[in-house]
Amino acid sequence: MINNSNIKILVLDDDTMVRENLNDYLEDEGFFVKSFIDAETALTHLINETYHLAIVDMRLPGIDGNTFILKSHSIDPCLKYIIHTGSSNYNLIDELIKIGIDPNQVYIKPVSDMSLLVNKIHELLHS
Secondary structure, rough: OOOOOOOOOEEEEOHHHHHHHHHHHHHHHHOOOEEOOOHHHHHHHHHHHOOOOEEEEOOOOOOOOOHHHHHHHOOOOOOOOEEEOOOOOOOOOOHHOOOOOHHHHEEEEEOOOHHHHHHHHHHHHHO
């Protein structure tokens, strides 16, 4: 089994159940996880703390997911992203494509097989 304990993941989702389920599942897989309900708090935290990957909801109160990704990328250009959205018609904006995000990093809620997210985390961090 892969040792995930040195991988730090930021989860950003305003839906309590989704956020807690993601957090608990990823912790059970051995990752270090910190969850946030809004982008403003997560961005403030990123100034002082380094993460390897962020799982980001798109529709958030205040700053939306697209804007969060662009702002967090300017804080830490090495941060990788998985987009986790409830919007089945979500399309990547050009600015996200320019920083290296592709459609294979977009997951529509609910993700019935959470191991797909774990596989994508490993793919993004070890490629």
